[in-house]
Amino acid sequence: MLTDLEIARNATLRPIADVARSMGLPDELVEPYGRHVMKIDLAAIAALADRPRAKYVVVSAISPTPLGEGKTTTAVGLAQGFKHIGKQAVLALRQPSMGPTFGIKGGAAGGGYSQVVPMETLNLHLTGDFHAVTSAHNMLAALVDNHLHHGNALDIDVRSITWPRVLDVNDRALRNVVVGLGGRADGVTRQSGFDITAASEVMALLGLTTDLADLRARLGRIVIGWTHGGEPVTAEQLEAAGSMAVMLREAVKPNLLQTLEGTPALVHAGPFGNIATGNSSVVADLIGLRCGDYVVTEAGFGADMGAERFFNIKCRVSGEAPDAAVLVATTRALKMHSGRFTIQAGKPLPADLLAENPADVEAGAANLVKQIENLRLHGVSPVVAINAFPTDHASEHEAVRRIAEGVGARVAISTHFADGGAGAVELAEAVREAAEEPSTFAPLYPLTMPLREKIETIATRVYGADGVDLSPQAARQLDTYERAGFGDLAVCIAKTPASISSDPALLGAPTGWRMPVREVRASVGAGFVYPIAGTVRTMPGLSLHPAAHRIDLDEDGQVVGLS
Structure with missing residues (x-):
């Protein structure tokens, strides 16, 4: 089989203007960004408000192995699969961070014949949104230290400052740094550090903002530390929020790309999945919900994390209720949850794990059952998507089906990686059925709760x-x-x-x-x-052999090494 990059490079892309028109987006609401990308003006939210609302589908997963279970690939495949059953879908995904792209992942555009393209454009800078977030975040950091240097009129307790700097690179050496070294003109000496850009609160609020005015207000509410008297100090008090908003005024617009089969893909924001929502932007979803029959969006990590935050944080902000949820499961992950195997990123799968043994799948079933329950806690209909690998065994797929159907969930086997949208038809049909059920969605807790x-x-x-x-x-x-x-x-x-x-x-x-x-x-x-709860790294490090070692340009100037 061809590599992901070879598949992506061999694809014939639709003109991006045609993709926009297929969503019903008039020319005045889109702005070309190169050949294959467009920015969508936020005015589209109000302009499209009278159109019928699409069904809203979130893709999550069981607790993943270190290799991941293919949520992005499944989301892409499902969006393409809807076309094969006569439905228009719009895909909504986070933008990849270049830290993981050059670290372990090597890319995050999906995989096989279920990818967002152009792959290189998506993984490498896109329209510069991450750089805008980096600049806005670091502008506030600079104004904090400038305020200290010029007398600290707000009486900020230097020991309480929680606003680091950020960079979209994995670099463990920057986790803890001392700033202000040198002479008096070089600022106040204090301990600080760097996070990766995806972990910035600016990125988190970009994903949750509803319009430009809301973005400006959220920036003003950022708390960077506390006074000696115990009062919060905000970006508004430091007169930073206005400049930050100016830097983000283009980044707040969602990016329009397409899948290998020409399905519209809205790629926007990239909040960290550990300390933030791990979901793509609210504004992208609000636009997508008026541009097709279904919106398919992905929530990071397992249903206990990204989906829970989608339900209890993102959906509160958007005011939208999901109609169905897809829970991606693989036989290898369920076997791992049996406790009988160890899976490590960068190393081959254990030979025993690849051997046919439905009993190992059944031994790890508790995770699948609990994650189905976690979706139902929020009143959402679950569909278990068995992401099929070539090394899988039919008996193990049947074991997953028995487990999921035994607790009342719909189940579909999907071969979207190898077969694109045609391999996701069974999944699309199951999601269509689930989305037709009356919604009983409700957040898990009221915000008034302590x-x-x-x-x-x-x-x-x-x-x-x-x-x-x-x-x-x-x-x-x-x-x-x-x-x-x-x-x-x-x-x-x-x-x-x-x-x-x-x-x-x-x-x-x-x-x-x-x-x-x-x-x-x-x-x-x-x-x-x-x-x-536990150890959470907000600035990843690089492995012994990161993807950065293999990513390069060939003799024709083409990118190689992305995956």
Whole structure:
């Protein structure tokens, strides 16, 4: 089989203007960006408001292996599959971060015959939105240090500053740095650090904003630290929010690309899946929902993380309710959850894992069953998509089907990687049926619930914990946020994606454990607090042999090494 890059490069793309017209987007609402990309003006939200609303479908997964279970590829395949049953779909995805692209992933456009194209354009800069987020974030960081240098009129407690700098590169050496070294003219010396751009609160709020005015207001609400008197210090007080908004005025517009089969793909925002929503933008979904029969969007990591945040954070902001949810499952992931195998990124799969053994699949079934339950907790109809690999066995697919149907979920086998949209017809039909059921969607908790109770609700009902243990520091921080008026924010728990629990070593659907929270941070501009349960890296490092070693230009100036 050809590589992903070869498949993408051999594709015949539709003129991007034709893709826009197929969505019913008039010329005055789109702006060409090169040959194969367009920006969509946010005026489209109001201009298209009278059109019929599409069905809203979120793609999530069971707790993944380190190799991932193919959510993006499945989302692309499903969107293409709808065309094969006579329906128009619009795909909505996050933009890839170049950190992972040059790190482990090597690209994030989907795979095989279910990709967003042009692949190189998507993975490498796109329209510069990430750079705009980087610049806006670092503008605020510069104004913080400038304020300290010029006398600190706001009386900021330097030890309380929580606003680092960001860069869209994996670089562990920048996690902890000292700024302001040198002479008096070089600023105030203090400890700081760098996060990856996708982990920026600016990226999180870009994904959740509803229009330009909302973006400007959210930027103003960002809290960078606290005064000596215990009051929050905001970007508005530092007179930074206006400049940040100017830097983001083009980045707030969704990007229009297409799949290999010409299905419209809205690619916009890229919030980190650990400490933020891990979902693409609200504005892209609001536009897509008036441009076809279905909107297919992806939520990062497993249903305990990206889907929970989609339901309880993103859908609150958009005011939209999902009509169905796809839960991607692979036999290799279920076998891993049996506890009998170890899977490591960059290493071949164990030979025993590839051998036919439905009993190993059944031994890891608890994770699948719990993640189906997590979707139903929110009143959403689940469809289990068995992402079929060439090395799979039919008996193991049947084991997954028995498990899922045994708890009342629809099931479809999908071969979209090898067969494109034609391989996702069974999945598209199952999703169509699920989306026709009356919606009973509801968030898991009201925003008026105290922060501690919100954390406890997610931990016990979604993760299966017996309770939550707050460190003294976390308890103090929650009290501070409640006093500052942040008690009505949503909650986005930062934890490992490798387990439904907060312990990456606990597979399946663990019970009899309690979730420790060592600290709680506030993304006030984005609209949530994030309790930290476990070790979460916001600036990844590079492996011994990162993708950066193989990505290059050939003698014809073509990119090679993306995957």
